[in-house]
Amino acid sequence: MNIVVCVKQVPETAEAELKIASGGKGIVEEGLPLQINEPDNYALEEALLITEEHDGDVTVVTLGHDSSEEVLRMSMAKGAAEAVRVADPAFDGGDGLATAGALAAAVKDLDYDLVLTGCMASDDGNTQVGVALAELLGIPHATYVTQVDVGDGKVTVGRELEGGLIEKLEIGLPCVLGIQTGINEPRYASIMGIAKASKREIELKAAGDLGLDAGSVGEAGSGTVLDGLEFPPAGEGAEILDGTPPEASGKLADILKEKGFV
Amino acid sequence: MRVSMAEKYELMGCIQCGRCTAGCPVSLRTHLNVRRVVYDGMRGVGPKDAKALPSAWNCTTCSNCTERCPKGVKPMELVIGLRSAAIEKGRIEPTIRDALESTLKHGNPWGRGREKRTEWAEELGVPVAAEGEAIPLLFYVGCTPAYDPEAQSVATALVALFKAAGVEYSTLGTSESCCGNDIRRMGEEGLFEMLVDGNKEEFGGHEIGTIVTGSPHCMNTFKNEYGEMPSEVLHYSQLLASLIEEGKLTFKGKVEKKVTFHDACFLGKHNGIYDEPRTVLEAIPGVEFEEMDRSRERALCCEGGGGRMWVEAVEERGERLAETRVKDAVALGADYLVTACPFCLLTLQDAVKTSGNEGKIEIIDLAALAAMAL
Numbered sequence: 001m002n003i004v005v006c007v008k009q010v011p012e013t014a015e016a017e018l019k020i021a022s023g024g025k026g027i028v029e030e031g032l033p034l035q036i037n038e039p040d041n042y043a044l045e046e047a048l049l050i051t052e053e054h055d056g057d058v059t060v061v062t063l064g065h066d067s068s069e070e071v072l073r074m075s076m077a078k079g080a081a082e083a084v085r086v087a088d089p090a091f092d093g094g095d096g097l098a099t100a101g102a103l104a105a106a107v108k109d110l111d112y113d114l115v116l117t118g119c120m121a122s123d124d125g126n127t128q129v130g131v132a133l134a135e136l137l138g139i140p141h142a143t144y145v146t147q148v149d150v151g152d153g154k155v156t157v158g159r160e161l162e163g164g165l166i167e168k169l170e171i172g173l174p175c176v177l178g179i180q181t182g183i184n185e186p187r188y189a190s191i192m193g194i195a196k197a198s199k200r201e202i203e204l205k206a207a208g209d210l211g212l213d214a215g216s217v218g219e220a221g222s223g224t225v226l227d228g229l230e231f232p233p234a235g236e237g238a239e240i241l242d243g244t245p246p247e248a249s250g251k252l253a254d255i256l257k258e259k260g261f262v
Numbered sequence: 263m264r265v266s267m268a269e270k271y272e273l274m275g276c277i278q279c280g281r282c283t284a285g286c287p288v289s290l291r292t293h294l295n296v297r298r299v300v301y302d303g304m305r306g307v308g309p310k311d312a313k314a315l316p317s318a319w320n321c322t323t324c325s326n327c328t329e330r331c332p333k334g335v336k337p338m339e340l341v342i343g344l345r346s347a348a349i350e351k352g353r354i355e356p357t358i359r360d361a362l363e364s365t366l367k368h369g370n371p372w373g374r375g376r377e378k379r380t381e382w383a384e385e386l387g388v389p390v391a392a393e394g395e396a397i398p399l400l401f402y403v404g405c406t407p408a409y410d411p412e413a414q415s416v417a418t419a420l421v422a423l424f425k426a427a428g429v430e431y432s433t434l435g436t437s438e439s440c441c442g443n444d445i446r447r448m449g450e451e452g453l454f455e456m457l458v459d460g461n462k463e464e465f466g467g468h469e470i471g472t473i474v475t476g477s478p479h480c481m482n483t484f485k486n487e488y489g490e491m492p493s494e495v496l497h498y499s500q501l502l503a504s505l506i507e508e509g510k511l512t513f514k515g516k517v518e519k520k521v522t523f524h525d526a527c528f529l530g531k532h533n534g535i536y537d538e539p540r541t542v543l544e545a546i547p548g549v550e551f552e553e554m555d556r557s558r559e560r561a562l563c564c565e566g567g568g569g570r571m572w573v574e575a576v577e578e579r580g581e582r583l584a585e586t587r588v589k590d591a592v593a594l595g596a597d598y599l600v601t602a603c604p605f606c607l608l609t610l611q612d613a614v615k616t617s618g619n620e621g622k623i624e625i626i627d628l629a630a631l632a633a634m635a636l
Contacts, residue, residue, distance in 0.1 A: 191455075245411045
């Protein structure tokens with residue numbers, strides 16, 4: 001059972017005060033720590049767990065700039081056997097479809113039984129790449145996967161639906177699964193492990209290596225156009241509680257009591 | 263060549279006398295048996311087969327075992343070595359994993375952004391050194407006093423005390439990164455080395471005379487584990503004691519309370535700093551100071567060290583040691599249980615609540631108590 005995992009490096013924004021970059025089409029990434037997209041981390045762990053049980057190798061693939069090799073090295077430190085970086089200035093500005101096109105070109109020649117992606121990218125939140133990738137590879141897919149059982153030539157998966165329901169599906173291999181966070185507990189990659197992995201080769205693939213024409217990838221190959229980013233306007237009706245934590249929690253308790261919630 | 267655990271940690275001196283286990287505070291409430299860990303190590307039982315491996319996470323690295331060992335064996339270092347084996351396999355508690363990943367990304371184990379590191383200092387006029395500027399006295403705040411809302415009392419009190427004593431100092435602002443003391447004790451040697459290199463480079467860019475830390479944990483690693491350091495390293499209690507002795511720090515106010523003092527392991531047992539905090543306590547007008555039975559070298563660990571701020575003891579039983587400590591202080595009739603370590607502050611504050619002693623006693627940091635008397 002060989003598995004390809006598509007991973008993406010994203011800026012960590014949980015604690016950041018985001019600023020829109022000049023040009024209005026992105027955020028200022030300077031000073032933001034970069035990390036593996038959170039759902040991709042769970043997809044990687046799931047792939048490692050499956051190959052530990054059923055044998056086989058994990059190959060990680062990313063589309064990104066030089067810095068994204070950190071994510072590949074971390075993946076190799078955790079146990080991925082091979083790593084591929086799809087890299088070409090022509091890929092810049094691509095949407096989910098264009099990204100899936102580049103990844104599909106890189107994945108199609110690999111030896112795989114299963115492709116895992118995260119269910120969503122935490123930077124753009126588009127949830128498109130996995131689905132488009134399956135379509136372009138001509139294989140079935142499932143999204144928001146929270147359970148995977150590998151059988152003979154097939155997988156049984158649980159998909160998270162609205163209202164806490166789980167849809168059970170049996171899917172023939174190969175297929176693409178978009179993995180939801182919480183499906184497992186990702187392992188830790190030690191710094192020494194990452195340092196060792198940094199000596200291993202990462203295969204680079206430019207547009208030409210993949211037989212892709214520059215006019216069909218990146219911004220030119222995208223199905224959507226990004227007009228610009230803006231912050232949502234401040235709404236009304238929210239009360240910000242100030243003071244020290246004990247003071248603020250006291251005020252919160254008073255409000256909850258007053259409104260009859262406790 | 264592969265070095266055995268016995269060689270690496272010099273275990274063959276062990277005579278299995280049991281002084282380590284007898285002095286181990288967490289052996290009271292977990293299955294950690296240090297003597298067994300050393301015995302396994304001597305017999306060449308590798309970390310893979312070591313029955314003690316899960317128990318290794320119970321250790322608070324208080325160093326009681328190492329202090330008490332008559333043969334100079336360092337069982338605590340062996341326990342850290344066992345953790346390293348787990349770290350290299352990647353199979354560790356998620357809370358430890360998150361603390362380590364946060365330290366790599368943000369320079370602190372609390373999952374907080376680097377740019378938020380100085381939020382506590384806003385409006386306090388805390389000086390931040392410019393790039394390349396010499397710093398005769400660096401106030402190294404530390405992650406916990408910088409980010410934790412309760413432990414920020416340590417940092418804000420020190421700023422007030424420095425001002426009152428006319429101390430010229432500076433900080434590194436958002437360029438300050440985790441010291442790595444507890445990272446090393448969680449067993450992440452690679453990350454620790456990375457922090458050492460990064461911090462030494464940062465310090466080296468400033469020509470620092472003295473580093474004074476807000477936490478004994480930071481002081482410990484800077485002083486004992488950073489190799490050659492061009493700067494003198496002090497815990498703040500040492501600086502305050504000498505400021506008092508030199509007559510530079512004086513108190514106009516009074517704190518008319520009965521207080522007792524909890525010796526932090528990394529201040530006391532690891533570094534032998536017992537007198538300076540007491541010098542500070544005794545200089546505060548109005549304070550009635552009384553020792554607990556278990557004080558100084560015999561002080562009971564609060565269970566906040568060695569990465570235990572980020573992970574509960576496994577197979578734990580009985581009351582938390584911090585609860586025992588709070589009960590001891592309440593029995594003494596103390597109004598305040600004073601400590602000089604942000605981890606002790608937090609574990610003891612929690613223990614006041616969990617042991618049902620809210621309203622009976624308060625946990626206060628030594629600096630905060632001193633600042634009350636300014």
